Amino acid sequence: MDVRLQQLQHWVSKMAAEQGLSLRSEILAPVSGDASFRRYFRVSGEQYSWIAVDAPPEKEDSAPFVKLARDWRGQGVRVPALVAVDLELGFMLLEDFGDRLLLPELNDISADEHYGAALDTLQHIQQIPASELPPYDEVLLQREMGLFDEWFINSLLALQLTDDERQLLADTRSLLVESALAQPQVAVHRDYHSRNLMPLDDDGLGVIDFQDAVRGAHTYDLVSLFRDSYIRWPDPRVHAWVEQFRCALKADNIPVPDSAQFLRDFDLMGMQRQLKVLGIFSRLSLRDGKDGYLADMPRTLGYLLRAAARYPETQAFARWLEQRIVPAMSAHPLFDAGELALELG
Structure with a gap:
């Protein structure tokens, strides 16, 4: 057992004792993690269950998570309650x-709800x-x-760009920044997708992995949700959901542009x-040895290409x-050419 896990087990036992609770077992059961250095474990007693988080302070700053958890929960968003923090x-x-x-529960019938x-x-x-x-x-x-340039173009694909290509990328990025900054600026979760949303037993919707929240464009989280790297929906259905959100904002007296501009x-x-x-995703594979995200890159590239093809600029x-x-x-050995062709269609 690694030293930090031993320290975490000792700390969890201490926190439980301070609350007059006893653990069913000293063993912390691993649960699915994320793309960071954080690790998650489940610990339970007779009438409770907690998630124990190991977030090495030299690699992860947990202070934003703690502050946002308190603030957002106080505003009625279903983020996990903080039981103890060090x-x-x-x-x-x-x-x-x-x-x-949310991801495995999405299908053609359940998606709208x-x-x-x-x-x-x-x-x-x-x-x-x-x-x-x-x-x-x-x-x-x-x-x-x-x-994109550093890890995908240069490191993963090993492409050498010409001056004209670098200028095209720079011009495109400038256009995207201009568009983002021109939109209404609101609280942005920044990773609002089907793996960070959790249907709860009381029919609520739990929200996790929100520690990187910023103040940004009001379409950003909408994009995370409907151009999800882990699941793809037909464009007509996505456009209908996007319009549904625009109409909801409008009904709440929030200024929004027309459908085409939105x-x-x-x-x-x-x-x-x-x-x-x-x-x-390229960095996770090359630097961190997390290759599971490579399978989702063709879908992500497909989103990028189709969006770019829609507008003259x-x-x-x-x-x-x-x-x-x-x-x-x-041609890259890490990708399936057939799967890429399917996602680009």
Whole structure:
């Protein structure tokens, strides 16, 4: 057993004793983790269950998570309750939401109901005051998109870009930043998708992995939800859900553009996120040895290419993706050319 796990077990036992509770077992059962350095374990007693979190303080700053958990829960968003926190050690005990993720419960029949609940929760999040959140400004937007060049283009695909190609990428990124900053700025979860939403036994919807929240474009979380790297829906259905959210905002007297402009904002915001995600998934594989995300990269590239092809100002970028990136990815041993072709269709 590693030293930190021993320390976590001792700390959990101490926290339980301080609350007059006893553990069923000293053994912490691992539960699914995420793309960070955090580890999650389930611990239970006779009438309770908690999630124990190991977040090494030299690698993970848990203070934003703790603050947001308190703030958002106080505003009525179903984030896990904090049972105990030790930021110096990097340990936390959280309310246990169970094992149900939204992703495996989505199908053609259930999607409208589940996404309706997700949209209601998202609208609630966007109503939370965001002035204290870090801004999703040009520096951050550009830094995220730079991961595409560094990790996907240069490191994973090993492509050498010409000056013209680098200029095309720079011009595209500038357009995407301009669009993002022109949108209403609200509280943004920043990873609002089917693996971070949890249907609860009381029919509520739990929200996790929100520690990177910022103040940014009101379509960002909408893109995370409906251009989800882990599940794809037909465009007509996505467009209907996007319009449903726009109408809900309008009904709540929130200024929104017309349908065409809102969809354009959604698509361009999606391109920014997809550039970032392709870079992050590449980095997770190359730097961290987490290859499971490679299977989701063809879907993400498909989102990026189709969005770029819809608008005159990004069609040159779409052609570049088709001519330069798609062939390189198809020939790469880590990707299935047939699966890539399917996702690009």
